[in-house]
Amino acid sequence: MAIKLSDYTAPAFAIARTEIDFDLDAHATRVRSKLTIKRIDRHAADLVLNGEKMMLERVAVNGRDLGEDEYAVDDVSLTLRGLGDEAVVEITTVIDPSANTELTGLYLSGGRFCTQCEAEGFRRITYFLDRPDCLSRYTVRVTADKAGFPTLLSNGDRVEAGDLENGRHYAVFEDPFLKPCYLFALVAGRYDSIEDRFVTRSGKAVYLAIHVDPGQAGRAWFAMDSLKRSMAWDEAVFEREYDLSEFHIVAVRDFNFGAMENKGLNIFNSSLLLADPDTATDADFLNVEGVVAHEYFHNWTGNRITLRDWFQLCLKEGLTVFRDQEFSSDQRNRAVQRISDVESLRARQFPEDDGPLAHPPRPGAYEEIDNFYTATVYQKGAEVVRVIRELVGKDAFRSGMQTFFDTCDGTAATLEDFVGSFNFSSEADRAAALRWYEQAGTPQLHVETVYRPGDDAVDITVRQVIAPTQGEPDKTPLPIPLRIGFLTATGEPARLGTQAGGEVSDEHHCVLREDRQTFTFHGASGRVIPAVLRGFNAPVRLHTDLTDEDRLVQVAHEPDPFTRWDAGQSLMASAIIAAADGKAQDGPDLDRIAGALRTEFSRPDYDPGFAASVVRPPVLSDLFQMTGTPDPEALYKALIRARQTLAHALKDLIEDELQSPAPAPDALDNEAIGRRALRAAFLSLQAARGPEAGDQLLAAFKAAGNMTETMAALRGLSQAGGQAFDTALEAFEIRWRDDALVMDKFFSIQVASATEGLERAHALSAHPLFTLKNPNRARALYGAFAMANPRQFHAADGSGYAFVADGIIAIEAVNPMTAARLVRSFETWRRFDAGRQSKAEAALRRIRANTHSVNVHEMIDRTLGD
Ligand code: ZN
Numbered sequence: 001m002a003i004k005l006s007d008y009t010a011p012a013f014a015i016a017r018t019e020i021d022f023d024l025d026a027h028a029t030r031v032r033s034k035l036t037i038k039r040i041d042r043h044a045a046d047l048v049l050n051g052e053k054m055m056l057e058r059v060a061v062n063g064r065d066l067g068e069d070e071y072a073v074d075d076v077s078l079t080l081r082g083l084g085d086e087a088v089v090e091i092t093t094v095i096d097p098s099a100n101t102e103l104t105g106l107y108l109s110g111g112r113f114c115t116q117c118e119a120e121g122f123r124r125i126t127y128f129l130d131r132p133d134c135l136s137r138y139t140v141r142v143t144a145d146k147a148g149f150p151t152l153l154s155n156g157d158r159v160e161a162g163d164l165e166n167g168r169h170y171a172v173f174e175d176p177f178l179k180p181c182y183l184f185a186l187v188a189g190r191y192d193s194i195e196d197r198f199v200t201r202s203g204k205a206v207y208l209a210i211h212v213d214p215g216q217a218g219r220a221w222f223a224m225d226s227l228k229r230s231m232a233w234d235e236a237v238f239e240r241e242y243d244l245s246e247f248h249i250v251a252v253r254d255f256n257f258g259a260m261e262n263k264g265l266n267i268f269n270s271s272l273l274l275a276d277p278d279t280a281t282d283a284d285f286l287n288v289e290g291v292v293a294h295e296y297f298h299n300w301t302g303n304r305i306t307l308r309d310w311f312q313l314c315l316k317e318g319l320t321v322f323r324d325q326e327f328s329s330d331q332r333n334r335a336v337q338r339i340s341d342v343e344s345l346r347a348r349q350f351p352e353d354d355g356p357l358a359h360p361p362r363p364g365a366y367e368e369i370d371n372f373y374t375a376t377v378y379q380k381g382a383e384v385v386r387v388i389r390e391l392v393g394k395d396a397f398r399s400g401m402q403t404f405f406d407t408c409d410g411t412a413a414t415l416e417d418f419v420g421s422f423n424f425s426s427e428a429d430r431a432a433a434l435r436w437y438e439q440a441g442t443p444q445l446h447v448e449t450v451y452r453p454g455d456d457a458v459d460i461t462v463r464q465v466i467a468p469t470q471g472e473p474d475k476t477p478l479p480i481p482l483r484i485g486f487l488t489a490t491g492e493p494a495r496l497g498t499q500a501g502g503e504v505s506d507e508h509h510c511v512l513r514e515d516r517q518t519f520t521f522h523g524a525s526g527r528v529i530p531a532v533l534r535g536f537n538a539p540v541r542l543h544t545d546l547t548d549e550d551r552l553v554q555v556a557h558e559p560d561p562f563t564r565w566d567a568g569q570s571l572m573a574s575a576i577i578a579a580a581d582g583k584a585q586d587g588p589d590l591d592r593i594a595g596a597l598r599t600e601f602s603r604p605d606y607d608p609g610f611a612a613s614v615v616r617p618p619v620l621s622d623l624f625q626m627t628g629t630p631d632p633e634a635l636y637k638a639l640i641r642a643r644q645t646l647a648h649a650l651k652d653l654i655e656d657e658l659q660s661p662a663p664a665p666d667a668l669d670n671e672a673i674g675r676r677a678l679r680a681a682f683l684s685l686q687a688a689r690g691p692e693a694g695d696q697l698l699a700a701f702k703a704a705g706n707m708t709e710t711m712a713a714l715r716g717l718s719q720a721g722g723q724a725f726d727t728a729l730e731a732f733e734i735r736w737r738d739d740a741l742v743m744d745k746f747f748s749i750q751v752a753s754a755t756e757g758l759e760r761a762h763a764l765s766a767h768p769l770f771t772l773k774n775p776n777r778a779r780a781l782y783g784a785f786a787m788a789n790p791r792q793f794h795a796a797d798g799s800g801y802a803f804v805a806d807g808i809i810a811i812e813a814v815n816p817m818t819a820a821r822l823v824r825s826f827e828t829w830r831r832f833d834a835g836r837q838s839k840a841e842a843a844l845r846r847i848r849a850n851t852h853s854v855n856v857h858e859m860i861d862r863t864l865g866d
Contacts, residue, residue: 001367002365002366002367003365003366003367003369004364004365005309005311005362005363005364005365006364008308008309008311010040010041010133011040011129011131011133011134012039012040012041012044012047013037013038013039013040013041013044013047013083013129014037014038014040014134014135014136015035015036015037015038015128015129015134015136016036016037016038016136016137017034017035017036017136017137017139018033018034018035018036018128018136018137018138018139018181019033019034019035019138019139019140019141020032020033020034020126020138020139020140020141021033021140021141021143022140022141022142022143022186023143024097024113024142024143024144024145024149024188026097026098026108027096027097027098027099028094028095028096029094029095029096029097029106030057030092030093030094031054031092031093031094031095031125031126032090032091032092033089033090033091033092033093033126033127033128034088034089034090035088035089035090035091035128035136036086036087036088037083037086037087037088037089038085038086039083039084039085039086042085045081045082046079046080046081047079047080047083047089048077048078048079049077049078049079049080049091049127049128049129050076050077050120050123050127050128050129050130050131051073051076051077051078051093051123051124051126051127051128052075052076052123052124053095053105053124054093054094054095054124054125054126054127055093055094055095056073056078056091056092056093056127057092057093057094058090058091058092059071059078059080059089059090059091059092060089060090060091061080061083061087061088061089061090062087062088063088063090066080076123077127078091078127091126091127093125093126093127095124095125097113100124101773101814101815102814102815102816102817103116103254103255103256103775103815103817103818104116104117104120104121104124104256104817105117105121105122105123105124105125106124106125106186107254109252109253109254109255110189110213110252110253110254111148111189111190112149112187112188112189112190112191112252113144113149113186113187113188113189114185114186114187114189114250114252114267115184115185115186115187115262115267116255116256116260116267117181117182117183117184117185117262118182118183118260119182119310119369119370120182120369120370121182122181122182122184125184128181129181130181130182131180131309132180132182132306132307132308132309132310132412133180133306133307133308133309133412134180134181135178135179135180135306135410135412136178136179136180136181137175137176137177137178138154138155138156138173138174138175138179138184139172139173139174139175140154140155140156140172140173140174140175140184140186141170141171141172141173142154142170142171142172142173142186142188143164143168143169143170144168144169144170144188145167145168146163146167146168146169147167148189148190149188149189149190150189150190151187151188151189151190151191151193151211152169152170152171152187152188153171153173153185153186153187153188153211153248153250153265154171154173154175154184154185154186154187154265155173155175155179155183155184155185155262155263155264155265156173156174156175156176156177156244156246156263156264157173157174157175157176157244157245157246158171158172158173158246159172159173159174160172175244175263175264176244177243177244177263177303177304178410179263179303179306180306180307180412183261183262183263183303183306184262184263185260185262185263185265185267187211187250187265187267190214191211191212191213191214191250192211192212192213192214192215192216192217193209193210193211193212193217194209194210194212194217194220194221194224195207195208195209196208196209196224196228198227198228198231198232198242198247200231200235200241200242201235201241202241204241204242204245205245206231206242206244206245206246206247207245207246207247208224208227208228208246208247208248209246209247209248209249210223210224210227210248210249210250210251210273211248211249211250211251212250212251212270212273212274213251213253213270216251216270216274218276219274219275219276219279219280220251220273220274222275222276222285222288222289222668223249223268223273223274223275223288223292226288226289226292226293227247227249227292227296229289229293229331230292230293230296230297230327231296233293233327233330233331234296234297234300234323237326237327237330238300238323238401238405239402239405240297240299240300240405242299243299243304244263244264246264247264247266247296248264248265248266249265249266249267249268249273249292249295250265250266250267250268251268251269251270251273251274252267252268252269252270253270253740253774253776254773254774254775255267255268255269255270255775255776256775256815256817256818257269257373258272258291259272259273259291259292259294259295260295261294261295261296261298261299261302261303263299263303266295266296268291268292268295269776270740270741271284271741271744271776272287272288272291272292273288273292274288274741275288277665277666277668277706277707277708278706278707279707279736279739279741279742280707280741281707281708281711282668282673282676282677282708283708284707285668285673286328286332286673289328289331290324290325290327290328291324293323293324293327293328294320294321294323294324297320297323297324297327298316298320300405301315301316301319301320301323302316302317302320304405304409304410305404305405305408305409305410305411305413306411306412306413307412307413307414308412308413308414310366310369310372311362311363311364311366312362312413312414312415313362313369313372313373313377314361314362314377314381314384314415314437315413315414315415315417315418317373317377317378317381318361318377318378318379318380318381318382318383318384318385319381319382319385319418321378321379321381321382322381322382322385322386325337325341325382332670332673333607333609333610333670333674335561335562335565335607335610336607336609336610336613336674338535338536338561338562339561339562339565339610339613340613341379341382342536342562344379345375345379345380345383345539346622346625347619347621347622348375348379349375349376349379349380349442349539350442350541350625351625351827351828352374352375352376352824352827353376353380353440353441353442353469354442354467354625354828354831355827355828355830355831356470356827356830356862356863356864356865357374357824357827357859357862357863358376358440358441358469358470359372359374359376359440359469359470360376360437360438360439360440361376361377361380361381361384361436361437362415362437362438366858367854367858368820368854368855368858370817370820370855371820371855371858371859376440380539383538383539384436384437384539386537386538387433387436387479387480387481387537387538387539388419388422388433390481390483390509390537390538391424391429391433391479391481391511392422392423392424396422396423397422399423400421400422400423401421403421403422404417404418404421407421408421415434415437416434419433419434419437429479432478432479432513433479435476435478435479436478436479439466439472439475439476439478440469440470440472441466441467441468441469441472441475442466442539442540442541443464443465443466443478443480443538443539443540443541444464444465444466444467444540444541444543445462445463445464445480445512445532445533445540445541445542445543446462446463446465446543447460447461447462447530447532447542447543447544447545448460448461448462448545449461449530449544449545449546451524451526451527451528453526455500455522456500456522456523456524456525457500457520457521457522457524458486458496458520458521458524458528458530459518459519459520460484460518460519460520460521460530460532461516461517461518461519462482462512462516462517462518462519462532463515463516464477464478464480464512464515464516464540465515466478470862470865477512477513477514477515479511479512479513480511480512480513480538480540481509481510481511481537481538482509482510482511482512482519482532482533482537482538483507483508483509483510483532483533483534483535483537483560484507484508484510484519484521484530484531484532484534485506485507485508485530485531485534485559485560486521486524486528486529486530486531487528487529487531487553487554487557487558488526488528488529489526489527489528489529489553490553491553491556491557492557493506493559494524494528495523496508496521496522496523496524496528497521497522497523498519498520498521498522499522500522500523501522502522504523506559507534508521529546529550529553529554530544530546531554531558531560531563532544533563534560534562534563535560535562536562536566546567548571548574548587548588551567551568551570551571551588552567552571552588552592552593552596554567555567555568555571555593555596555597555599556596556599557599561610564600564614565610565613565614568593568596568597568614569617569618571588571593571596572590572593572617572618572642573618573622573623573626574587574588575587575588575589575590575593575642576617576618576623576635576638576639576642577623577626577627577635577638579638579641579642580623580627580631580634580635580637580638581634590642590645590646590649591645591649594645594646594649594650595649597614597615597650598650598653600614600615601653607674608671608674608675608677608678609670609673609674609675609677609678610674611674611678612674612677612678612680612681613677615646615650615678615681615682615685616681616684617639617642617643617646618639620632620635620636620639620754620790620791621787621790623635623639624790624794624828624831625828629831629832629833630794630831630832631833632790632791632794632795632796633791633796636754636791640688643684643685643687643688644688644689646685647685647686647688647689650682650685653682654682654685654686657675657678657679657682658679658682658683658686658700662675662676662679662705662709663675663676665705665706665709666706676708676709676712679709679712680708680709680712680715683697683700683712683713683715683716684712684715684716684719686716687715687716687717687719687720688719689720690720690721690722691720691721691722691723691724693716693720694717694720694722694723694724694725695724697713697716697717697720697724697728698713698717698724698727698728700712700713700716701713701714701717701728701731707742707745710732711745711749713728714728714729714732714745714749715749715752718749718750718752718753718756718757719753719754719755721753721755721756725753725756729746729750732746733746737769740774740776740777741776743769743777744776744777744780745780747764747767747770747777747780747781747784748780748781748784748788750764751764751780751781751784751785751788751789752784752785752788752789753789754789754791754792757785757789757792758785758789758792758795758799758800758803761781761782761785761803762803764781765781765807772810772811772813772814772815773814773815775815775818778807778811778815778818779818779822781807782803782804782807782808782811782822783821783822783825785800785803785804786800786804786822786825787825793825794832794836796835796836796839797839798836798839798840798842798843801826801839801840801842801843802839802843804822804825804826804843805843805844805846805847807822808822808823808847808851808856809846809847809850809851812851812852812853812855812856816851816853816854816855816856817855819851819853819855819856820853820855820856820858820859823844823847823856823859823860823863824859826840826843826844826863827863829841829844829863841864844860844863844864845864847860848860848861848864
């Protein structure tokens with residue numbers, strides 16, 4: 001049954017106080033709640049509390065136990081009739097954490113208790129008004145066996161603790177801030193902890209602690225360092241200070257997503273918290289840094305200001321992703337960060353927007369809210385905040401954010417509240433900005449440049465086209481900020497003006513508001529090369545009328561790093577696609593492209609990390625997106641040949657870099673990370689030479705001083721194939737078989753091999769260390785195969801689709817949320833040829849017939865378009 005935004009009604013009852021007492025037991029945890037209920041709507045008669053998968057043991061109102069005929073209970077709710085304006089409701093439920101494989105509600109992971117309540121997991125702990133606009137003040141008491149569960153944690157401040165008889169102990173927590181129940185958390189177990197302290201800018205000391213599996217404390221320091229940097233950054237940039245006197249992070253092995261921002265008690269998938277150079281790659285370190293920041297930033301954008309309803313999810317997620325992207329840009333290299341964010345937007349959100357799963361950042365309806373934690377809500381949501389910043393300007397953005405914090409603190413807000421905080425030049429402009437949240441589909445921009453020599457003028461005409469999406473046949477134009485700059489034909493900056501004879505400048509901030517608009521620039525003494533989306537400040541697909549020659553000039557001379565990188569990417573893609581079509585002579589010449597890419601290495605502002613992005617050709621799935629009906633085999637072959645050509649053309653640079661000493665293995669500064677990224681990009685070009693590159697790659701594997709280098713060599717070996725790959729894998733498995741996070745890499749690197757991945761995936765599904773119960777491991781096999789091995793996933797005989805379908809069916813039986821996410825790998829199925837489509841459809845129908853959950857069925861039905 002679909003839940004609709006248009007059906008929203010304010011809650012009829014409030015829960016002013018929530019007192020909960022947990023008596024923890026692996027099989028029968030008793031949860032006693034005492035809720036102080038206030039009636040808001042005088043006409044409301046029934047209080048309907050959400051609750052599922054629990055045993056209800058007792059209900060009392062104002063101290064009197066109710067008989068079974070005095071309340072109604074079904075699979076999903078408990079209804080109490082005839083409450084007065086104020087009532088104290090007491091409820092006792094019993095739950096079985098050991099049987100909870102879905103990893104939502106209260107469950108056990110590695111023998112430790114933890115909770116996951118977002119979005120609707122609290123209703124599996126106790127009966128409650130499980131909706132984000134029900135804000136309550138919590139007091140939580142936890143009792144557990146002391147020897148087995150020495151650490152007890154919940155939100156807020158610990159106000160009391162002590163020992164009890166029978167070897168049990170307890171602790172009481174008070175959270176002074178109002179919060180919705182999805183931010184509730186409880187943790188109990190044996191942990192190794194690291195502690196630290198942060199003094200806020202107003203002088204308040206905050207106790208910080210990270211709790212990890214015993215023996216893992218040596219891998220928590222980087223997360224702690226990231227946390228302190230995040231706290232300082234949010235004060236400096238958004239004027240946001242931390243508000244409690246304690247902040248805890250707990251690592252959990254079995255976790256459905258990345259991490260969770262529970263108030264004062266963040267819970268993390270251990271893969272996004274634990275890192276040291278021996279076991280984690282630089283990419284892992286950067287992910288830890290970004291996610292620690294993301295969850296911390298939620299304390300203001302999500303927790304202090306929360307959501308009125310789940311349709312507003314983008315209010316906290318899009319905004320918080322924007323904030324963590326900005327944080328990473330300030331901590332690292334802004335251009336490299338922007339490129340990686342855009343790569344991921346294009347790889348994950350654009351296909352979503354193009355296919356059957358398209359939805360606006362604020363969807364209008366859902367069956368299962370867990371299915372809407374999407375690239376559109378997170379990544380496009382972040383881009384929309386960036387668009388707003390461009391539209392109102394940096395200063396107005398800063399003050400608008402402060403207005404938002406001031407006016408919405410302590411409330412459950414909407415996207416209207418957010419957009420309403422900014423000073424737009426008109427109400428129409430504000431309404432237009434809000435439309436970005438309400439409309440699905442990626443705008444396609446078509447740019448035409450006309451040079452008028454007589455007038456020394458250049459007309460840039462931009463059209464925006466938004467293709468219809470499911471249920472939205474007609475689209476309205478969106479306000480699209482464009483930063484436009486020009487080069488002369490020889491690559492000098494061309495300073496033009498918007499008035500004939502008027503002031504000139506390097507860059508112009510324009511806004512496209514209509515379907516089609518012409519922007520005229522004056523003072524061009526010859527043909528100029530426009531860059532119309534400098535910085536990529538809007539989530540659009542850009543189609544320009546630039547020639548290959550123009551792009552070659554941009555690669556060598558464009559001052560905007562994003563545009564420079566993008567010009568190189570589109571040239572490489574054109575060359576590969578032309579070759580795959582058998583028309584290599586019609587595409588740009590790869591040797592000339594390589595010649596232009598070389599200039600990156602002699603720039604005065606040379607940066608190895610940026611250079612790494614520049615020399616990395618597009619990946620196969622990017623090429624699928626750029627072609628009408630992709631031919632996976634032809635594109636794969638053309639891509640390999642292109643890499644060989646690039647390896648040859650850049651031979652001297654590659655040899656120079658690979659022969660010079662590697663950066664210190666434990667250095668994590670931008671220079672070291674950048675150089676390792678460049679070396680990895682070069683190794684991967686070398687690997688295109690096939691098995692003959694095996695010796696060099698195996699030598700690199702053996703010489704590797706940390707996990708980044710190990711994985712770069714292994715990735716190369718996985719592409720080159722042959723005996724050398726097996727030799728390396730054997731050594732890797734012996735060295736790391738007891739380390740779960742590293743062994744996830746052992747699985748995912750093998751299934752990503754474009755030549756041997758599927759065969760290896762079948763074998764790995766019978767590996768003794770394979771388990772469906774751990775989402776990281778399940779994703780390392782099925783998710784990595786579907787996402788990182790597009791050639792074999794889209795195999796013409798349907799074998800790739802069938803393999804992933806088997807995985808989804810098996811995972812669904814234990815964890816529907818994780819299974820439903822894997823269905824997304826089929827989202828582009830209609831873009832392929834008829835033969836592949838029928839194989840994909842058969843796989844989807846087979847999943848439908850062999851699963852039961854709303855999670856998976858909603859995803860399948862939407863993917864099929866039924
Ligand atoms: Zn988030």
